[in-house]
Amino acid sequence: MIENQKLETHLISLSNTLMELLWPLRCVGCDKLGELLCEHCDDDLPRIDSQNRCKRCGAPYGCIVCTECSGTKGPLPLSYTMSVSPFEFCDAAARLTVIYKDQHEQRLATLCALAILEVMPKDWIQWADLVCYIPADRRAIRKRGFCHMRLVAEEFSRLTGLMLTHVLQKETVRDQRSLNRSERAENLARAFRLADTSARVMTNEKINGIKDTTDISGKNIILLDDVCTTTATLNIAGEVLLTAGAIEVRAATVCRVY
Ligand SMILES: [Zn+2]
Ligand SMILES: [Zn+2]
Structure with missing residues (x-):
């Protein structure tokens, strides 16, 4: 041995x-x-001051809650209760995500997981039962050869000891980058579902030391993604987790657009 x-x-x-x-x-x-x-x-790299962010949607300069979360029309409906991100989205942050995703610099997964962990309130780790991630769709995984947020979530799981779940599956929809806010919402409404039981990936704990589960019922979940642009992706994925029985979802992304 x-x-x-x-x-x-x-x-x-x-x-x-x-x-x-x-x-x-x-x-x-x-x-x-x-x-x-x-x-x-x-x-x-422009950091988001974690003391000064909107506690609900993670936007910079929110102080307690941002204008969108406390607006006169009432708060944006969100499936997750809190959100945090280390970096504001800017040229350097965009380069970081492109080099990671499209130039296959997979060693950036650890850097992303550590950056998120650095700004995440410590009590989230005690609160959470599981970590989940926004997966890439099959076409993107085939093209890139890996699921970028899965690697970040695996690193996050290693660093925190939190169990990982691969229950979310992303359908192939139009590229979000070219769409406006309402088109994104429409596009995303059909983007996520629970992975079929047979397709839910379980990692081999003996080989990589990561514990995972497909049972999310009654669990508190930290949901990870790379960039939060309009909150729509996290919102819809969070809804899928809640419908499947999760108690509460909190979100963390590497970058935040605002
Ligand atoms: Zn907000
Ligand atoms: Zn440099």
């Missing part, structure tokens, strides 16, 4: 060395060699 562990450690270190030789780390902001985010670019 100890021999096996030693072999495993050697193999991981060998594969890290090979990765570094073949695909050296480059800063997502300035392309400098050596690290994924250099100190200078890290300092330049």
